[in-house]
Amino acid sequence: MIKILSSLVAFFSITSLCAQNVAAEVPKLVVGITIDQLRGDYLEMFKHTFGEKGFKRLLNSGLVYANVSYDFPAIDRASAMTTLYTGANPSYHGIIAENKFAVDLNRETASFSDDKYLGNYTTEKLSPLPVKVSTLTDELQIASGGQSDVFAFAPHASQALASGGHAATGAYWIEDFSGKWATTTFYKNKQPVVDQRNRGIESTSNRINSITWRPAIDVNQYNAFPYTKNIYNFQHFFANDKKNSVKLFKQSPYVNTEVREIAEAVLRSNSLGKRMNPDFLAVTFYAGNYENALDKNYSVEIQDTYYRLDQELGKLLDAIEETVGIKNALIFVVSTGYFNEQEILPQGMVTSNGIFRPERTQALLNMYLMAVYGREQWIKKYYNRQFFFDRKLIEDKKISLADFQKTAAEFLVLSAGVQDVYTSYQMLHGAYNGVLQHYRNGYYKNISGDLFLELQPGWHVEDSQNGDHQFMRNNAVLSPVFFLGNHIKPQKIEQTIDALQIAPSVAYRLRIRAPNAAKGSILKELL
Template sequence: MKRFLTSLIAVLAITNLEAQQQTPKLVVCITVDQLRGDYIEYFYNTFGDRGFKRLLNEGLVYKNIRFEFSNVDQASAFATLFTGTNPCFHGITGDSIYDFEKDKELPCLYDPAFLGNYTHDNYSPKNLISSTIGDELKIASNGRSDVYSIAPDANSAILSAGHAANGAFWLDNYNGKWATTTYYKNVPWYVDRFNNGNESLESRIESMVWEPSLPLKQYSAFPYLMDDLPFKYSYNPKYKDCYFNFKSSPYINKEITRLTKQFLEFGGFGSRSCPDLLSVTFYAGNYNGTKNKEYTREIQDIYIQLDKDLEQLLDAVDKKVGLVNTLIVLSGTGYYENEVTYSEGLSLGGGDFYPKRCVALLNMYLMAIHGQQNWVKGYHDGQIFFNRKAIEDAKLDLGVIQRQAAEFVLEFSGVQHVTTDRELRSGDWNEGTANFRNGTHHLGRGDLIIELQPGWTIANGDEKGKKNTSVVRNNAVITPLIFMGNGLKPAHIYREVKATEVAPTVTHVLRIRPPNACNQLPLSELLNY
């Protein structure tokens, strides 16, 4: 009898462990671009019970994700979340790169080798030099798993899909169709249907009017609103920026949800012998028409309506696959864009930094030392690039010139710190410059990396006519991370986690290898999952 009870207890323990460690049939990665945890808190009372509140009540919630590099943007954030490593390894350091030979800024994923499908843009994941969660799932399943992504923009779509995905779809800025690249070979019939006829956004967009979804008195999260007037925006495809503006309104999330539900209905997700992966990107940033304002009803309404879209998505997954069979992963991107200009008379002690002027003076300084030559190519995204061929032809030491230039630029008003490419390559960096090392890749890095003091304005023009100005801020953005479904018990974890820990945690639950450049362990709360 004693032996029987011992065996029964062992069987029950193993059965319980297997139930807890069941591999999900489907992973849905929900990434909300520019999501702010503080806004979720501020707007909490306006949410329903089955969107944000459901995720917070039923999920394993981490309060904040930390990105280990400066100047986080859409491309670098998505690449980091889905590869489990920083830009120094995955190679995506920002939304754009600069071709100084052609004097032209290019998208970071630009690839003329592949045509656009429903778009004139040319993209591929070629410049992403690490594998992603989806790539490893494809390898493990020998191609049997389906991997798709749906997003407002090409960067988020392609980087969350990876190299081996079945498809990646985004909304084109010019025609409003669901676009992709011929790099991916599969366009499901229901995507074609959405791009044509009565299903197309073009045929419906003129009937869409964005107005407050709640009475004005309920938009009370910010005590800094300047007027009591409601907002009202409409969209006409005859105007150039129609779809561009549309993509920063709550309607983009509704379109994302609409197409995602079609994938769930007709794509067979969760019905295969191997798990599938569906990456969905929502938008929670400022509306394009209000980026010069810090506090608006528009941003609160974006969150209120996003809450409803999350509810619809969770319900659709539960109905088709079952949340018990699905791992939901929700995260933000660790940055927030605005273009706030301060009222006249408000002085915060900063000033204007003119990159073009800095480059011109630096070039004159180097000419005075090393002779008449264009030693500096230009400035892009906080970095100064040298004419390395001229330096090589003159048989000069690149490291010496970088150091001379760094000392010169450090004397400019507003410059907090300057580090050199040679220092980062040689390992001569410390905790203060670790962000520069993590956030850049040695193959495309500038010769000087410049950090400005907070409050200074980067003026990408000249003194007579400043254009494209941006104010430097170094505020941390609270970015929650939530795992829900597939037998996970609800909990709130108050420690900070790294963005590079997300991918190895997901692959651990899937029982596959982490992406090939990832050297992080899964989050400890899911190690025994």
């Protein structure tokens, strides 16, 4: 009996040790798949058109969180992507939006603008240095002593630079005019596979004039929206608009094919996941609207985009299985948590809302400030629902900046269409409350403005200076998160997680430090 008990104790001890070793096994390859504007409700609505290898594989075999939230205002692709890879809000990482108003230059610039570095296959001068903290991929390179390969491929520069980080082997995006894969001289390594793609006949720049976007399957299967006036067979020729052909291409599902093909080529040619140290492949797909969709409200094009995205996702997962093995990889798929709605009101419809015109609001505010403080041009710029004041003028006139901001805010909050106004002084010194903290999370000193406007839902913004024409909405967008591989137990978690938790959770699985500004807790299902 004693021998039997001893044998059982030994057996369970070994079993327990093996289980711990499996859980502690570091993945050979991490694949971060960010899908810009992915919606969970659309996954449910369009699933009857999906195959078994893409989203259904993630849903059936992965760890699924119902929703991810970003706790700061005006989320866009640059701020969301940087938040995901730093595990920090814009108040720490410094990327508050795709573009910013540079006060010293008195003009709009890209948030990743950096005049110190030239571009390859682009005239843009960009670098990841505007990200003020470390990224998940940075920490992997630090841990491996620079021996890991880190690649990022995305439709847009901000997405590639944020996910590639400061120490990437290569970070590439599709240039807006040529359609070639571009990068910055900040990164010193050149990749023959990418150069070959740019020079070859398969290059987007060589193919775009011959691409016609038509429905991939019988259009009658795109029946998810019951309010669609008609199910139409669309045709979009990118060559019809020479000036914007690449821009339109990047709003179509063909951009996902281009991203997947180059990412898969690098995965294979560089033998990612087959060396001593883990490698990292960051891929960004697009699941947003097409601005030239024939029906703006309920689009057949968006259903075709999801059908084709499901196919591309399945092909990428198959390539990972073939080269490294899903069990040897850690794959996470995450949405950027916002959606740019297209909306056309029926002709003759009258609403209780109105049109918010920034230029008019700026003129009225400046007239009021002139009456209070003197006849000067107090406002430098209205930009992205922020007002920037001439701080040097305010300082020269010996006016309290806090009082000046408060005076302006009290005037603006009475304006039609304005829900509330927050000052930068409140951000830095105000009493805590949940709404103010939400705006504080999106504020970065010397980059953000003096006043932040919260506009009322339903109001139509018409900004002729930067082309901002949109209906304000406060709808929550369901944005799922998936984890697959690395011995992760398949399960569905009906809860909302914080975007700040993703980077430290992946870092935990890699057994490396979390990014240096990441404060989010590790997801307990990944412990």
